[in-house]
Amino acid sequence: MRHRHRTTAAFALGVVLLLDVLRVWLPSIITIFGQAAATPAELLGAFAVGWFVLALAAPALVRRLGARPVGLFAAGALAGARLALTAAPGGRLQLWLACAGLLAGLVWLAATAAAVTRPVPGLALGLAANAVGHALLGTEDLVWRGGWPGWTLSVLLAGAFLATQAGLAAGTSAPAQARAAAGAWLAGQGRSAAEAAGRSGGAPAWLLVGPAVLIAGQLALSPALWTAATSYRHGSPDFPGLGLPPQHVPALPELAVGLFLVATFTRPPRWLARWLWPAALVAGAALFAADRAGWLAPAILLTAAGLGGCLALADAGPETAAASRADVGAADGGTGAGDRSPGAGRRGYAAVGGMLAFAVASVAYYAAYDLGYPNGAVPVGLALLVGVVAVAGPPAAAPALRGAALAWTTIGLMLLTALAGGIHRPVRATERRDVAPGDVRLVAYNIRMGFGLDGRLDLAGLTRAIEGTRPDVVVLSEVDRGWLLNGGHDTLALLARRLHLPYVFAPAADPVWGDAVLSRFPARAAESRPLPAVGAPTGAQALGVTLDLGGGVPLVVVATHLQPPPGQGPVTQARAVAAFATRYAAGRSLVLAGDLNTQPGDPAFAEFTGAGLADALAPARPLPTSPADDPREQIDHVFVSPGVRTAGVAAPRTTASDHLPVAVTLTLP
Template sequence: MWLPSIITIFGQAASTPAELMGAFALAWFIAGVAAVPAIRLLKPLLPLVLLVLGRLALVFVHGGQAQLYVASATLLAGLIWLSSVRAPMTPGVPLGLAAAALEHAALGTVDLSWRPWWLAVPVIAVLAAPLVALRSDPPDPPARGGGWSLVGPALLLTGVYALSPAVVAVAASYGSSGYASTPPFPVPPLALGIAVFTFLAVTFAPRVPSGVVARTVAAVLLVGSAACFSYDFAAPGPLWLALLLGAPSLALALRLGSTGAESRFATALGMVVFAVAAIAYYAAYDIGFPNQWVPVAVALIPAAALLRSRGDATVRLPRLGWAAAGAACLLPLASVWVPPSPGPGGSAGSIRLVAYNIRMGFGLDGTYRPADAAAAIAATRPDIVVLSEVDRAWLLNGGHDDLAVLARLLHMRYYFGPAADAVWGDAILTNLPVGAVTSVPLTAAGAPTGAQALGAVVTVAGHEIAVVSTHIQPPPSAEPLVQVREIAAFATRFAGSRPTFIAGDLNVRPGSPSLQAFAAAGYTDGLAPFRPLPTFPADHPVEEIDHVLVNGLTCTDVHVGTAVTSDHALLAATLAIP
């Protein structure tokens, strides 16, 4: 909850400079380091109580500065408590990472903070019970069990890819054509269950290879898994390889790297690594520098721990524990959803369209309300939903798979085109029969998040219609004519002689040179007879930047929604087929 609060509340829809957001975020982790000397003066139970109470408070505190600072204070309490623990890092931390992944999957990637209190409070209480039972030893002597410097890197690697339920779902949804679609229903939960069980198996195995050759191979595999994740976001093979190699090699690093003793600063400094890496990785999408090196650089830290380890500090898991671990790995099956079969949809002469920039699922107040967004969409009874700013796994935004969540709530199938990376882009939801689907990248003339055009051919009452979903990223103080011409050329090439519409957050205004360029290519402003139709910002719309451009179709029954579940209002229209 803390990471998305930094972006949506402190960041104010990207109006706050990325450097300032990074400094604010890093300050809380620096405060955790500064608090380490004061641990000697604190009762170790105090920061733990504050951590648990803060976590419970976040079930009720939603939105605004209250959410930001309650989450920040809770984070700081957790950092201080972790720095006070003298027990070895293994097996508690690996077990916690595995439990977090399983819980996140079972909840369909929607965190407990956004669930009803009667569900969230008991679950948080159960999860907190083992922590309360772990009363920290007195603060002297300063040395303690080893491995705590690896907690921050492990949190980054498991959250970004190695044990991320959303990344597993994305990997399962990609084909070989550069786009993703609704996967066969058992694949993502079973794959995550296998990854978590492998992670636990290495952590608790009676014996693991610990010779210099085995440690070197494991270190290479760990760094290689991070490289595979960063290699090619349009291909499923590297993603699966990253997941296959990442979990067991990281588990071995945590197990063998937890020998010896470390200073109390180890945890706090390791979490600073987490903060710096997370800021560097995600700020790249705003500032524009390459970020593929970040997971690889972070993986080098546990890899180095592997190479310098000399012992095996594992704790054996009894048979009952193995049975419990195996059963727990079935938890992701709770999120299984069988997608509906394609149906006729629409009427004989029209289809209902919704175009919506969902802003990664977060409203202007920083709350995550996918159910409210789905209800607002469903109220328009759409046949096709075109989505912009879809986040499918960013740890920065809570690790949600917005697309899968909305697809389940709307009972629709999805098609996804990657823009920034494998898990951020644009989408089409529909239950109409779908033929050809293609995604093409656009020239990165604007924001570093990139842009793409996703095309799909749907069939309505015997008519084939070409749908193009896109999100234009204009260059600063200039018209995005390069992307406009690429989108128009792609739509013409993809559609052929079929009626076509282009929809999404185009970030251009009515009458602009960009819309004139679209019109010259044959794609007219379908909303022109109904203007003004402001859609941004959602709480007081004044800007007309969401559009529906048509070729061979006519817009009727146009409607702008009032739900504030994004920074944009949804735009609905009926498209009449000649």
């Protein structure tokens, strides 16, 4: 393997490993350090960003000790932390391991930047490979899976990464005379792209690493967002704007991967590329920021093409093995005694600075759901930054992949993406168990985006808690379908496959966070209604679904998650939900369920009873459901219309979420 290809492979594997750690670190910040919004958002943001600020010392460390020894040590720490996270039991140990892995990854980036001017090929292949791998896993990371398959693949990934790092370091230890000769050869190429990259030090391309990781993980190359966007494409006049399980393998994921790679590794005329790719990137980010479910698919495709094209514009660097070795020699001096190259220092600071931009943009975007300010400008601003840096950079070098290599790489990754869609296709509903005619077992559960009290993604625990109640209908709150902050999982699709239940999803805060109804009975109609915010930072909605129980017997299920304004009860939202539910039911049997953030006797609770609905959990009161490890608050409820009888009320103890599920058997008139 030629030197530049070894460099590309080594960096791509490092990107995959670093993204794996980020997918644990981000939700650990929220669920463990943040304690589900119990920690002030300002303190949480400072803690998160502080690790990236600390990493700004890494380029100086590299300059003092040398890129090669620092890089190898950081690579070992990154791989070790990644493997340790698979074994960690959760809690604070997981948080600190994830922080250590993140810091090691940032130091590794700085060391790699000191030795390599051209990160774009490895970055692009690493982002694409990570997305395809995540899709093949159904968006459930290896870290959370464990078991021998998870451990085997994790060890293979970490081992391959360390092997390429060691091989690259050995390959750059050529005699000083050879490096000097290569450097002289490079200096003689006065008008080459290599010289252009040398003048800039490759810093613009390295500056884009952090923004590219965020844009890809949040939008362009997010398998969870692919499935969520596809589910909106399977609506009908009866399900306007609602997410339904897709019934066939869509083309969206394959197109996103293909467009990204082709745009990265092809070179249209520069005058065309300079306005086409930034325009596509900004347009895609703007569609995403508009928070319209129906616009997710075009937003993904535009962003994938625009991001790849902007990376291509910034891709300038040495073209030959000799040039790459000369660059490494300049960075390391061949002795490991310290970096003396100004360009290498600029690249190191650019790499860490770009990741700092990743942290600031992530905190700014997701903190809006705690603090209540508009966040649509964040992805658009980040896209503008990428476009400006790409256009202002030096002329792009020839693509690292071209011709047959590009075609086979792109086709291979697209086929693997299609295979992922076939493996994780939605399943049919299981047969309904034998119960008395008119009886329906319902469970309502706030699943906290799939994370248990220990901070680990606990799909198995959620499945056990739900299946233990033997439900026919499941109402879920706090359903996440692709937030990078929570690791980029489609929690709804993952649970629906485990439970063998189709779903209807309604967005609340944005198109990929909201409430869902899963049912063994077919859904005949559905409607969603936004609720007034009244000062609450996170959006809320009411989802009404009409189920066909057979024999012409309908049941209307309304799912919601009320969001009270600071220091107040959700009275206004409760009144709106009660009015919506009674109107939508139109005299049919009705059940209303969810996390209502109100307790019996509160004014908001009285809005439901005042609307003629009965407390289905009354026979078991008091029935506290939060927090799950020491339940004290009765905030998860089920209400029914007159004539619907209830029995078998239960709140099984589990720590798979910060709430307990509530279950009840309904007997319809």
